[in-house]
Amino acid sequence: MRDVVPTVRGPEAALRALRDAAPLTHCVTNAVVTGFTANALLSLGASAAMVDIEGEAGIFAGVADGALINLGTPNPQQQASAREIVAATRRWVLDPVAVGMLPVRTALAAELVAARPAIIRGNASEIAAVAGTGAGGRGVDSIDDPDSVHAAAAGLARRSGAVVAVSGATDLVTDGERVARVPGGDPLLTRVTGGGCSLGATMAAFLGVVEPFSAAVAASLVHKQAAESAASVSSGPGSFAVAFLDALATLAPGDLDAARVATRAMAAEGVR
Template identity: 85%
Template sequence: MRDVVPTVRGPEAALRALRDAVPLTHCVTNAVVTGFTANALLALGASPAMVDIAGEAGIFAGIADGVLINLGTPNPQQQASAREIVAATRRWVLDPVAVGMLPIRTALAAELVAARPAIIRGNASEVAAVAGGGSGGRGVDSVDDPDSVHAAAADLARRTRTVVAVSGEVDLITDGERVARVRGGDPLLTRVTGGGCSLGATMAAFLGVVEPFSAAIAASVVHKHAAEAAASVSSGPGSFAVAFLDALAALSPEDLDGSRVEAHLASAEATR
């Protein structure tokens, strides 16, 4: 694991740094998306590892450049692994899948948030539930939109000193002081199992080369760009899934000019 992670301005520089470094990205993720997540990381240029065995997960987290904890299928083994990981590193992303209505993962998410992840990434309903202002969505599907939970996300970021990334048609990313919105993408990404989960893994990969706010923005820009490229050559979800991996691999830093990102300081009015 790198001792010092430089601040890199912009998605273009972040992707260049990732391709140069090939960050070791440790994922404790749900059984439904493991293969797709690993392939997405490989296509992007990172090195994935799925170590979710208690007694090993914490050791591996100590050498990884970034870690994802995804609560999609939080069996007892993964719960124990998550607790080991958060004691070993701060360079980790929490993806609180389907929290709010399901009690085991909701309690675990609260415990993990208290351990201060570098990034919390979820859809709007998941973020609202983690922040304490919502009951969750419809399973993994959000019933809210990112702007409707802006205030809750900013408050959560300030309380936990964490970057909060809310996925949606326009992604919203905040550290409580700064706010970035990332536009673009394609709805087909929501019809592929692992679309959102792989975004959390991509954020973990970028944590190996940039600080958390830049990592979340870079990952969002990368996924939206790749989704658009994949949709342009796809006829449906099946071909899109393959084309998305190809698009990640074909992506060059020069493709990421920052035009998708609207960034500014959070106003008091917007976060009340």
């Protein structure tokens, strides 16, 4: 794990730094998406590892540049690995998949939030459930939108000390004081298993080179633009999945449209 705290950078500089550093990104993620997540990280330019064995996960987290804890399939071994990771590093992302309606992962998410992740990333219904203002969505599908949980996300960020990233048609990222909106992407990404989960891993990769707010914004923008590029050459979800990995690999820092990211102070929006 790097000892120097990365500085704040815009998305273009963040992607350039990631490509230069190839940050080692440690993922304890769900069984459905492991391969796609690893390929997304490799395509982006990071180094991927999926060490979810109790007795090894914490050791590996101590040398990784960023870590992801995804609660999609929280079997006992992954639960133990998650607890080891949060004891070993602060540079980790919590992805609270399907919390609210399922008790094991909901209780574990609350425990992990108390361990102070750098970033909490989820869809709007998942974030509302973690914040205590909602009961979750329909499985992994959201029944809310990011702006409807804006206040809940900001409150969660202030209580937990984490940057909260809410995924949707327009992603919302807040640290409780600032809010950034990242529009774009393509609906085909929601028809590929691992679209959102790989976004959490990308945020973990960016944690190796920038601070959490910048990491979340850069990851959101990268995924939005890669999805748009992939959709333009795809005929359906299958071809899109392959094209998305290619788009992550070919996306250059200078291609990022940072102007589409709108960042404001929370006070300017009247949100507490």
